[in-house]
Amino acid sequence: MNKHHLLPIIFGSLLVLMILFEKLLWRTFWIMQPVPILIVAVGCFFILLNSLIYKKRKNAIIILASGLIAVLIYLPRTELLKSKPVIKASLIDDLSALRLTLRENHSFELVPETWMGTFEEFTGKYQIDGKRIIFLDQPYDNDFIPDTVYIYKEKILLNNNLNEPDTSFSNFFDIQLNLLEKPDNK
Structure with a gap:
């Protein structure tokens, strides 16, 4: 050489x-x-x-x-080769955040962020059934986010009760982008 x-x-x-x-x-x-x-x-x-x-x-x-x-x-x-996002939502607490992106091809990305930056990204498949988002793959490494969440107004609720939605601190994702047909919210 x-x-x-x-x-x-x-x-x-x-x-x-x-x-x-x-x-x-x-x-x-x-x-x-x-x-x-x-x-x-x-x-x-x-x-x-x-x-x-x-x-x-x-x-x-x-x-x-x-x-x-x-x-x-x-x-x-990069976003260039990924499917178009249909929902972008964030769950923000005191020192960290979770960024959720649901894509047209029924894949999702969940990225935890802290004051030190982003860490392990969780990816998988999901499906939507009316107001429900069902994660076919575990969205997180613990049970903090259940496998089924609900769209309620401009939020994604972590509790399973739409009759009494819990919108207290750190119990919902705030939706920034929603290109899905708006589900009926009672």
């Missing part, structure tokens, strides 16, 4: 690995997580620029291929 190709290989590999293990970096470095990714990305940019100026084609191909792989790894995490 030519030693002139070593730096692009190292930086390109680091870029791909950092994108691949982005969540681990977040848990390890917390708010400093973008710094190592930014350093490697800037290094890749200057290696690419140097390769183009001095016509080092192989180095440019290595960096461009690494960048393409990194983009292909990151792209499914």
Whole structure:
């Protein structure tokens, strides 16, 4: 291997690995997580620029291929390839929040957030039966959110009683986006 190709290989590999293990970096470095990714990305940019100026084609191909792989790894995490959201709701308490997104393809995402950032994302399938949202996969790692919740006005209730809805603190999701047909609310 030519030693002139070593730096692009190292930086390109680091870029791909950092994108691949982005969540681990977040848990390890917390708010400093973008710094190592930014350093490697800037290094890749200057290696690419140097390769183009001095016509080092192989180095440019290595960096461009690494960048393409990194983009292909990151792209499914964005909203671009996901199904359109039909409901977005939040349950907010003192120091944390749960963000719920129900999508057109009957998949859901539940993301817990704290003052330290987001953590493990819970995903799965759901179905809607009138006013009920039935989670086919467990929406959370404990029993805080039941497998069936109810849409009541602009809220998603965690208790199972629509006759006496409990809208006290931390017992409901507040709906910010609802593209479903509005269920009848008595």
